[in-house]
Amino acid sequence: MIRFENVSYTYPGADEVLHDISFSIERGEKVGLIGANGAGKTTILKAALGLIQTTGTITVGGLPMSRENLSEIRKKLGYVLQNSDNQMFMPTVIEDMIFGSVNYGMSRDDAEKKADEVLKDLNIEYLKKRQNHRMSGGEKRLAAIATVLTMEPEALLMDEPSSALDPKNRRNLINLLKRLWDKSRITYVITTHDLDLVLDTCERVIILNNGRIAADGPAEVILRDQALLEANDLELPFCFAGR
Amino acid sequence: MNKAEKAEREILAIDGMSKGDSAVHRMSPLSKLLLTIVYIVITVSFNKYDITGIFIMILFPVVGYVASGVPVSTAFWKLRIVLPLVCAVGIINPFLDREILFYLGNIGVSGGVVSFITLLMKGVFSLLASFLLVSTTPVEEICRALRQVHFPKILTSLFLLTFRYVHVLLEEVSIMTDAYHLRSPGQKGIHISAWGSFLGQLILRSSDRAGQLYDSMLLRGFQGEFYYAKGRKSAAYSWPVAIICIALAVTFRFLNIAAIFGGVII
Numbered sequence A: 001m002i003r004f005e006n007v008s009y010t011y012p013g014a015d016e017v018l019h020d021i022s023f024s025i026e027r028g029e030k031v032g033l034i035g036a037n038g039a040g041k042t043t044i045l046k047a048a049l050g051l052i053q054t055t056g057t058i059t060v061g062g063l064p065m066s067r068e069n070l071s072e073i074r075k076k077l078g079y080v081l082q083n084s085d086n087q088m089f090m091p092t093v094i095e096d097m098i099f100g101s102v103n104y105g106m107s108r109d110d111a112e113k114k115a116d117e118v119l120k121d122l123n124i125e126y127l128k129k130r131q132n133h134r135m136s137g138g139e140k141r142l143a144a145i146a147t148v149l150t151m152e153p154e155a156l157l158m159d160e161p162s163s164a165l166d167p168k169n170r171r172n173l174i175n176l177l178k179r180l181w182d183k184s185r186i187t188y189v190i191t192t193h194d195l196d197l198v199l200d201t202c203e204r205v206i207i208l209n210n211g212r213i214a215a216d217g218p219a220e221v222i223l224r225d226q227a228l229l230e231a232n233d234l235e236l237p238f239c240f241a242g243r
Numbered sequence B: 001m002n003k004a005e006k007a008e009r010e011i012l013a014i015d016g017m018s019k020g021d022s023a024v025h026r027m028s029p030l031s032k033l034l035l036t037i038v039y040i041v042i043t044v045s046f047n048k049y050d051i052t053g054i055f056i057m058i059l060f061p062v063v064g065y066v067a068s069g070v071p072v073s074t075a076f077w078k079l080r081i082v083l084p085l086v087c088a089v090g091i092i093n094p095f096l097d098r099e100i101l102f103y104l105g106n107i108g109v110s111g112g113v114v115s116f117i118t119l120l121m122k123g124v125f126s127l128l129a130s131f132l133l134v135s136t137t138p139v140e141e142i143c144r145a146l147r148q149v150h151f152p153k154i155l156t157s158l159f160l161l162t163f164r165y166v167h168v169l170l171e172e173v174s175i176m177t178d179a180y181h182l183r184s185p186g187q188k189g190i191h192i193s194a195w196g197s198f199l200g201q202l203i204l205r206s207s208d209r210a211g212q213l214y215d216s217m218l219l220r221g222f223q224g225e226f227y228y229a230k231g232r233k234s235a236a237y238s239w240p241v242a243i244i245c246i247a248l249a250v251t252f253r254f255l256n257i258a259a260i261f262g263g264v265i266i
Helices: A041-048 A070-076 A093-103 A108-121 A137-149 A167-184 A195-201 A226-231 B003-017 B029-044 B051-068 B072-078 B083-090 B111-136 B139-148 B153-182 B192-219 B238-254 B257-265
Strands: A002-010 A016-025 A030-035 A055-060 A077-080 A155-159 A187-192 A204-209 A212-218 B100-104 B107-110
Touching (some): A016 A041, A016 A055, A016 A212, A030 A041, A041 A055, A041 A187, A070 A077, A093 A108, A093 A137, A108 A137, A167 A187, A212 A226, B003 B111, B003 B153, B029 B051, B029 B111, B029 B238, B051 B072, B051 B111, B051 B238, B051 B257, B072 B111, B083 B111, B107 B111, B111 B139, B153 B192
Parallel strands (some): A155 A187
Antiparallel strands (some): A002 A016, A002 A055, A204 A212, B100 B107
């Protein structure tokens, strides 16, 4: 589904953020991308979406990253930004939800029907006509995910999805991801510091350290390896730390 | 609530108003846009001494505001910052042009006073017409109408993004102002010594956020077109009404109705 081969990237006027990264994510995989601040997690997501120009080869759904394929690639990947306020720019939730689908050629009526289905799936029908600036943090996060799901992406990329969520909304998010995967086997990639969330929702973990892949393997194994986590400036998930 | 937050809420209120439901709201965005443009062009084209001719042009905003249910007081309140500028434009006319054009009783009215009042009316009528358009038509639909008349894609995108950027900018101003005042008790406003860093941070932060918003638009297929804006069905009377209004405006431009009526009555 997503393949990185020898990908490197340097922000203008800064040090290299990604160093010769190679990995691939298969269809239906649930992947947690973890690492300390500045490890390059968000940069990887941006590279997969073609928001930054990297060296190396990136392929999404069999399409090589290029200007011509950009639109198709972005249709395949739904990106949920860390800050929902930066993601939702239309006045109301429903208008934000149909924005992408209509841009990709769906009729407005069909887009609205699809949006209704997604809202029902997520149990947030009550948010349909809500103004974007009149929602709580948890509601905004769910609405942001809904705007992306309406476009029927093949994979979800989520940047710090549990940040700024209270325990109840965090639990809702975990249940939502599980429901989504059970229903459609959708591929998803989560970047986060919340290792308990990763343990609950991902079967594979990639650890990034200073723009390099430090480990890649089953979540159950990696997230129990205290020495490995500490070597990469991370800590054991709370459930394993016994706190 | 600080001033930036209030300003942001005012903009959101206009956005909310544009989603209303009235005879004017239901007109097609393109017909309203063209009508507004033609109205403004005709209004500003009046001779600077044609005070009786231009006066009749008040009919359009009056009818528009009544039919749309948008309170005129709201329009004047929202335009309170721009209106003094309109007044300022012609304020020196009475001093430059002192030739007496006519007498009101014993008082001579100079060309400068007449041209000042005419200029004021041109500005106020044009602003009222523009406000009527934005308070009855969502910004995306205005952009789409502009694209329909082949207005350059880059300019419509710029217009939309500027509109969105104002929100972002005001939000950041609001957050930063609150943060500043929490650590500077008793201070009114922002001290001059902090202006440089405040402005610098504001630009960096808001452009960063605006960049993310734009990325979010790109990721959902935005390429400068406004397909998603073709919302509700426009009323069948849109174009007939627009054409009649344009025809009337053109007639008023070339026939001084007020003078004709005045002549008949006198």
